Amino acid sequence: MQVKIDGKYFDLKAGQKGAWNKLENKPEANSIYKFDNGYTYKTNANGRVNNVEANLKLETNDRNKYQQTNSGKNNGRLPDDHGGHLIASMFKGPGEGINIVPMDKTFNGSSGKWYQLETDWKKALENKQSVKVNIQPVYSAPGKRPDSFIVTHQIGSADPIRQTLKNTATGK
Numbered sequence: 001m002q003v004k005i006d007g008k009y010f011d012l013k014a015g016q017k018g019a020w021n022k023l024e025n026k027p028e029a030n031s032i033y034k035f036d037n038g039y040t041y042k043t044n045a046n047g048r049v050n051n052v053e054a055n056l057k058l059e060t061n062d063r064n065k066y067q068q069t070n071s072g073k074n075n076g077r078l079p080d081d082h083g084g085h086l087i088a089s090m091f092k093g094p095g096e097g098i099n100i101v102p103m104d105k106t107f108n109g110s111s112g113k114w115y116q117l118e119t120d121w122k123k124a125l126e127n128k129q130s131v132k133v134n135i136q137p138v139y140s141a142p143g144k145r146p147d148s149f150i151v152t153h154q155i156g157s158a159d160p161i162r163q164t165l166k167n168t169a170t171g172k
Helices: 065-070 113-126
Strands: 002-006 009-012 032-035 040-043 049-055 081-085 100-104 131-138 148-155 161-166
Touching: 065 081, 113 131, 113 148, 113 161
Parallel strands: 009 032
Antiparallel strands: 002 009, 032 040, 040 049, 049 131, 081 100, 131 148, 148 161
């Protein structure tokens, strides 16, 4: 399902291997993209995602190797970057470009701060707790690579936790 409701709002279903949704690879400026799983992505005037809201689910989605390999290529990607998911595929995050940004490979790797967040969220979901997240990529340059991420997450009924993580090997 890919329905353009009006000029700035889209109801969508994430693609899968062999049937990727092209509309989700090049988001339009100043638009809202709502997926059938409730995940919502908002874009800024440059067509870059600047806000993601989700009540996470522990369900997998296909990875899109092409999008991960090419995210931000010739548009801000650094040599130590790879395509990182804003919402991980293990939480049914889309494999399309709307959900993938250039991230430092250590930051997003198994010892990195981003991966640690994802692991905490996964453990909470496995323990039948709800996990609500709001992710705001922050850009200072005109390219596709965020400098940092403002992440607010709430696990169960605990108070929300807000933190800023830099898109660097250490997250600091």
